[in-house]
Amino acid sequence: MHSQFTRTEENNNIWLSQKNSPSLSIKDQGINPTVLATEAEVGKAMLNELYKTAEAKEGDINIALLGGRGAQELHRLLGELAKSGEKDELLSRLNVFTQDALAPMGMNNGFSFVRDFERILGDAFFQKIKSFTPMQTDTEDLESALIEYLTKLESLGGLDIFFIGHGPEENEASHLAYIKPFSGAQHDHLAGIIPISSSILEHHISKFKAGGSVVSESDEKECRSAEYILTLGPAAILQAKKIVQSVVDADTAPAKIKTYAKVLNTTLSTDVEEAKQQLNANPGLWVRLHPNTQSFVLPSLGL
Template sequence: MDNNATFTRVEDSGNVWLAQTTAQDFELTDHGITPTVLDSEAEVGQAMLNELFETAKAKDGDINIALLGGRGAQALHRLLGELAKSSDHDALLGRLNVFTQDALAPMGMGNCFSFVRDFERILGPDFFLKIKSFTPMQTDTADLEAGLIAYLNKLEALGGLDIFFIGHGPEANQASHLAYIKPFSGAKSNHVAGVIPISSSILEHHISKFKAGGSAVNEQDEAECCAAQSILTLGPAAILQAKKVVQSVVDADTAPAKVQTYANVLNTRLSSIREEALQQLNANPGLWIRLHPNTKSFVLPNLGL
């Protein structure tokens, strides 16, 4: 940690969190969630793109976004890829600083089960040529924490996230994760990123998700993916400090546990007693989204709302 004094290393039951030393405790004000139910995945993608357009109109200069991996934002990514094939939106694309939000590690950056490869596949080469910058989490470095700090330094130097595109992942006991903030991982409101021990169930889910999503896979990359030991993830502070959070949940047909786990986040009111609220958030990190005052949650009818 000598290379940067902005972050303090906190370890909790094998989970390593990087805390902002200058950040004060966030007010744990429960803003709730008001989901927007749309008819199709394509409509969800368009709604997410519209949020980007709104941000572009509302501010000058760079726009910093965190891409969502997996199914949740694939429709958005296809739309962005189409935009990049013409010159109509080059001015907007040229303002984008694009970040990833989680990653399996250690794993080669060229592995077909890497979110980066999936982003390249769907967004297409024109998108990456036209945006201002792309900053993935480094998964092939000997010092994962140092690589994560370099990533965070760039994000902080650019002023933080304008839009955190986020999903909703089911966990055991009808809990859920955001990015890859796992239940009982000890995440606190000033933790901006972390390195989380991995479980075999996560690896199985990750691999099946990529196969179902149409990625071209091979046995060598799958073996390397199965050997991953950690998850790099943005933490609660990155969510709470983002100017806008845009959630999408589109795959309840193939991940039916999301019906109940999303309902739990929607219907669980956080305690007004801070310590009790922190216990709720630790047990079910999907609840962190309720603390952001500027959240959109786009979902499909298959959530049963």
């Protein structure tokens, strides 16, 4: 184990945390969603948050990309900018990280987020950014690979922007990145390795097919044999300078209407132990503890 991190295991969930993390203090910041008319407008709003960070900070900009539908418009816009050359100076400052992944799985599998990012962002984007660090999913030692990933993220100073979504779970709960309900995630956990469920695999596969990914039968077979989800944890979320959340697919994932409303309308207990239980049961609530969160949503959420 790398001396910088400690390891805890709960119900087969492995969590890596920083040593000497401060204790959790509960200050519920709430969420103030911005309802925009179209997915294109959400993409522009997300891009604008990147521009704001670029103006306010010198040097590198560290971001975690959001997979799935939530940020596809942002990725299309970034891809167009990379082709046009008009924002090359900004792109050259970007250290880009992925935030979750299915494993074990070949890095070239059409169901990996990396392939989906390449498809939409395009070659020019990856040629122009400073660095791209995906979670390694094709290794026998997933834990060591995840530690290498975290070490790089830490050495660069953590995330300036965590682009994040909102995933529906049973009992109107939700996941964030892929922090699952009752996975034991704590405020000091930077990343985790979580056992996968068949429902997640089905959701993932159908989401990729609906999104237009080019996939093969062998890709799907390998994807269905994945055993774990690698995910950034609550500490990576809470330590990011800014959270930019987008929820754009309530029409195709209608469960999000109720699960997002629950996160929006639940107040975290001022009792730390009670709040920990709320966060464990419904990890979507972690965004309520971040003082700098933008949540861009569509009218289909019915707010």
